[in-house]
Every structure is written in structure tokens, then in C-alpha cells.
Amino acid sequence: MKSEEDPRTVMTLDAGGTNFKFSAVRGNQLAIEPFSVLSNAHDLETCLTTLINGFKEVRDSLTEPPAAISFAFPGPCDYSRGIIGDLHNLPCFRGGVALGPMLEEIFGIPTFINNDGDLFVYGEAIAGLLPHVNVLLERSGSPKRYKNLFGVTLGTGFGGGITRDGQLFSGDNICAAEVWILSNKLDPGMPAEEGGCIRAVQKAYAEKAGIPFGEAPEPKDIFEIGNGNHPGNQQAAIAAFDRLGEVVGDAMANALSLVDGLAVIGGGVSGAWPLFLPSIIDELNSDFHKPTGEPVRRLTQQAFNLEDLAQLETFLKGDTREITIPGTDRTLQYDPMPRIGVGMSRLGTSEAVAIGAYAFALNQLNTL
Structure with missing residues (x-):
């Protein structure tokens, strides 16, 4: 099934050093109106709380349960395991933070993280x-x-x-x-x-x-x-x-x-x-x-x-x-x-990232 025909919904995020832009995608279309919040990159606990609350707001805005979380995060990261490394633009992440496993524990759904540049180009290749x-x-x-x-x-x-x-x-x-x-x-x-x-x-x-x-x-x-x-x-x-x-x-x-x-x-x-x-x-x-x-x-x-x-x-x-x-x-x-x-x-950079994250998540879900 092509991603534009897939009925599943995926919660997405475009993470920058200053702002986190949350959204959700279904069938290569935005399922909610995207919104941005300050990243609070100065403090890890505050930053993680911001991420959790942002995804909770996305989930509560959806008409059906999401199938996964998939989002862009700056590197260096062990993306396949969802571990964030020492980031320049998000200095609160130091020493390896298991962000993906944390979100899976809280929301009970698979979580995928990838590079923002990669997901931007992936979105433009699919629908841009x-x-x-x-x-x-x-x-x-x-x-x-x-x-x-x-x-x-x-x-x-x-x-x-x-x-x-x-x-x-x-x-x-x-x-x-x-x-x-x-x-x-x-x-x-x-x-x-x-x-x-x-x-x-x-x-x-x-x-x-x-x-x-x-x-x-x-x-x-x-x-x-x-x-x-x-x-x-x-x-x-x-x-x-x-x-x-x-x-x-x-x-x-x-x-x-x-x-x-x-x-x-x-x-x-x-x-x-x-x-x-x-x-x-x-x-x-x-x-x-x-x-x-x-x-x-x-x-x-x-x-x-x-x-x-x-x-x-x-x-x-x-x-x-x-x-x-x-x-x-x-x-x-x-x-x-x-x-x-x-x-x-x-598509616009953020929407391209969201669609790329969506397609990446569907590919991963189909292999589980």
C-alpha cells in the first residue's frame, strides 16, 4: 500500500534548537494543525517534559489512536535505537539519552527517530x-x-x-x-x-x-x-x-x-x-x-x-x-x-519532514 493511501496516523515532530514543531500525518496529509513550542534546550528534564506534553496534545487532537511516533532530531544520534548523543543545538542532551525508548514506554507505541535533513528529502521525494x-x-x-x-x-x-x-x-x-x-x-x-x-x-x-x-x-x-x-x-x-x-x-x-x-x-x-x-x-x-x-x-x-x-x-x-x-x-x-x-x-520544510517521518514509520511498521 502506498503511503498516500495508508489509513494509519503517525505523530510527528520537527525538532530544532529553538522550537519543537509538532504535527501528525495520515495518508501523506497533515491530520492536525501543526503547532510549535519552545524547546527548553537549557534543561534536560524540562525539555523532555516539553516533548511528552507536545505528543500528548497531538494524541488528544486525533480522532483515532496513532500507530507510531516518528520524528526528526539533530545528530549525532544512534537513530536505530532512539538514543540521542551530544548535541550542539540542544545542549541539555549529553552522554546519551534514550529518548525513543522513553517515549515508547510512555505512549505504548513504536517510536522512530531520524535525521531532519534525511526526512526532509524523503518527504520531497515522496510528495514534493x-x-x-x-x-x-x-x-x-x-x-x-x-x-x-x-x-x-x-x-x-x-x-x-x-x-x-x-x-x-x-x-x-x-x-x-x-x-x-x-x-x-x-x-x-x-x-x-x-x-x-x-x-x-x-x-x-x-x-x-x-x-x-x-x-x-x-x-x-x-x-x-x-x-x-x-x-x-x-x-x-x-x-x-x-x-x-x-x-x-x-x-x-x-x-x-x-x-x-x-x-x-x-x-x-x-x-x-x-x-x-x-x-x-x-x-x-x-x-x-x-x-x-x-x-x-x-x-x-x-x-x-x-x-x-x-x-x-x-x-x-x-x-x-x-x-x-x-x-x-x-x-x-x-x-x-x-x-x-x-x-x-x-511542501515547505516542516511538512516535508513530517511526510518523510510518516513514510519512514510506515516502512518500519511493515517490517515488525
């Missing part, structure tokens, strides 16, 4: 960007279809995830797609996260505007400054998002050279995509150079901005042609253009 693009390709008459999706989230940190042929790829240590620790093109001694998150935009703006970091506006305000809709240093704002796009594009190029699929972007900074997505595409389509100076494409595939109507049209059209099977009068459609598309979340 991946099926959206394949529908557009079908409508355009193209024989091209995509099975793989790589994605990143740009927010407090820099996260990522991979799905391969409809399945979440986690790795043997559940450490796959840890894009935050990829190299940083512009600051090689730092991880890519320091160029692909909220503080990276603020730091770059402060440096370009000649102000202390503590006086830098929030990224949404820097975006409005860059668009000319808010007072501030417009050139510094544009440069800050260009820098983010270059660092993120470099990290995405390294991943996409291995994954070879579509790419989706979400997270708290994603609303500013008009100022950074063109830089990402430029980086993906950039060149390396041989010792002779001869250029070599950074990616074998050509990258397209799926939010740009002209680029989307070219992406959908491709280079489709008809070829004849030798020795017959039969023809086949052939599209020899290797290409990838990069687009923004079609």
Missing part, C-alpha cells in the same frame, strides 16, 4: 519536488524521468539527505549526506556549514557593510535589503547571499557528482532563494582546469534553475529526438542531454 518534476516531464512529452533526489537545508545549520530510487539512504552508521562537514570552498579550514547557514549570511553582510557581527540583521531582513525593500547596505546584502550560494553550490556539486539526481533546497534561509540560487547554479555549471588550461566541466550534467521559467522550459524540453532501430522501421525517443534540476521545496 521529485514527483512534481516528473509530472512536468510527462506533460511535456519528455521520456526523461528521475528516481534520485539530493537535498540540503539552510538554517541554523547546513543539513542534507539522499533518496535513491524511492528509498532513504542512511549509510552504515546513519551518517550519510553529512554535507555540513564537506569542505568550504571560500574558507578551506572551516566546514561548509560555516558558509551555508544563517550566521554565514549575517557574518558576510557584517564584513561587507563594515559593522560588528552583533549588529547584523536577520537573514530575512538582509534579503529585503538586497531587494531594495528595506534600508541597509544593498551591495553587502547581495554579496552575502552570493557568497552563500558559492559555498553551498560547491558542496552540492561534490554530492551531485555521486548522486546524479534532482536537488531540492529547504530550511529557514530558503525563502531568500532569488538572491542565492543563481549563484548555486553558476557554481554547478562552472569549470575546473587541466594543467594545460583546458576547461573541464565541474559536473558532467548541465544544471538548471527550476525556479526560472526559461531554464525550466529548456530542462523539460531537453534534446529529445527520434532514432530508428537499425534494420527496422521502428523508432524510439532518445534524449542524450545529461541534466539535473535544482528547485525549492514544494
Whole structure:
């Protein structure tokens, strides 16, 4: 049974360092209105009480008993056993906290925990960007279809995830797609996260505007400054998002050279995509150079901005042609253009995480 047809309900959570966003999903649709509460990350007992009360509120809002709990939590974690490790954004978790087993004991239902970046991309692969693009390709008459999706989230940190042929790829240590620790093109001694998150935009703006970091506006305000809709240093704002796009594009190029699929972007900074997505595409389509100076494409595939109507049209059209099977009068459609598309979340980050958590829980329940 496909997840969109499944009648079971799963309680979900998107856990961040500041807020916990609770919800529930049934048949790939939100079963309740999501709500957020402060995480209370300063104190473990208070934080755990917040989690328990949040799920109790979700359960009490449902018309039928939930089949499971499934949610996103930052790493490092032993996700398969539900044990939370030493977290940077949730400092009250130290030394290993058996969060999953605790919730199973309290609610009496299976509990599954996974990485937020992984579940975001899983949700977009099931009901977001991946099926959206394949529908557009079908409508355009193209024989091209995509099975793989790589994605990143740009927010407090820099996260990522991979799905391969409809399945979440986690790795043997559940450490796959840890894009935050990829190299940083512009600051090689730092991880890519320091160029692909909220503080990276603020730091770059402060440096370009000649102000202390503590006086830098929030990224949404820097975006409005860059668009000319808010007072501030417009050139510094544009440069800050260009820098983010270059660092993120470099990290995405390294991943996409291995994954070879579509790419989706979400997270708290994603609303500013008009100022950074063109830089990402430029980086993906950039060149390396041989010792002779001869250029070599950074990616074998050509990258397209799926939010740009002209680029989307070219992406959908491709280079489709008809070829004849030798020795017959039969023809086949052939599209020899290797290409990838990069687009923004079609579900919204939190809803994508919820749907990904739902599908992950159903897969696990079906194996019990």
C-alpha cells in the first residue's frame, strides 16, 4: 500500500534548537494543525517534559489512536535505537539519552527517530519536488524521468539527505549526506556549514557593510535589503547571499557528482532563494582546469534553475529526438542531454519532514 493511501496516523515532530514543531500525518496529509513550542534546550528534564506534553496534545487532537511516533532530531544520534548523543543545538542532551525508548514506554507505541535533513528529502521525494518534476516531464512529452533526489537545508545549520530510487539512504552508521562537514570552498579550514547557514549570511553582510557581527540583521531582513525593500547596505546584502550560494553550490556539486539526481533546497534561509540560487547554479555549471588550461566541466550534467521559467522550459524540453532501430522501421525517443534540476521545496520544510517521518514509520511498521 502506498503511503498516500495508508489509513494509519503517525505523530510527528520537527525538532530544532529553538522550537519543537509538532504535527501528525495520515495518508501523506497533515491530520492536525501543526503547532510549535519552545524547546527548553537549557534543561534536560524540562525539555523532555516539553516533548511528552507536545505528543500528548497531538494524541488528544486525533480522532483515532496513532500507530507510531516518528520524528526528526539533530545528530549525532544512534537513530536505530532512539538514543540521542551530544548535541550542539540542544545542549541539555549529553552522554546519551534514550529518548525513543522513553517515549515508547510512555505512549505504548513504536517510536522512530531520524535525521531532519534525511526526512526532509524523503518527504520531497515522496510528495514534493521529485514527483512534481516528473509530472512536468510527462506533460511535456519528455521520456526523461528521475528516481534520485539530493537535498540540503539552510538554517541554523547546513543539513542534507539522499533518496535513491524511492528509498532513504542512511549509510552504515546513519551518517550519510553529512554535507555540513564537506569542505568550504571560500574558507578551506572551516566546514561548509560555516558558509551555508544563517550566521554565514549575517557574518558576510557584517564584513561587507563594515559593522560588528552583533549588529547584523536577520537573514530575512538582509534579503529585503538586497531587494531594495528595506534600508541597509544593498551591495553587502547581495554579496552575502552570493557568497552563500558559492559555498553551498560547491558542496552540492561534490554530492551531485555521486548522486546524479534532482536537488531540492529547504530550511529557514530558503525563502531568500532569488538572491542565492543563481549563484548555486553558476557554481554547478562552472569549470575546473587541466594543467594545460583546458576547461573541464565541474559536473558532467548541465544544471538548471527550476525556479526560472526559461531554464525550466529548456530542462523539460531537453534534446529529445527520434532514432530508428537499425534494420527496422521502428523508432524510439532518445534524449542524450545529461541534466539535473535544482528547485525549492514544494511542501515547505516542516511538512516535508513530517511526510518523510510518516513514510519512514510506515516502512518500519511493515517490517515488525
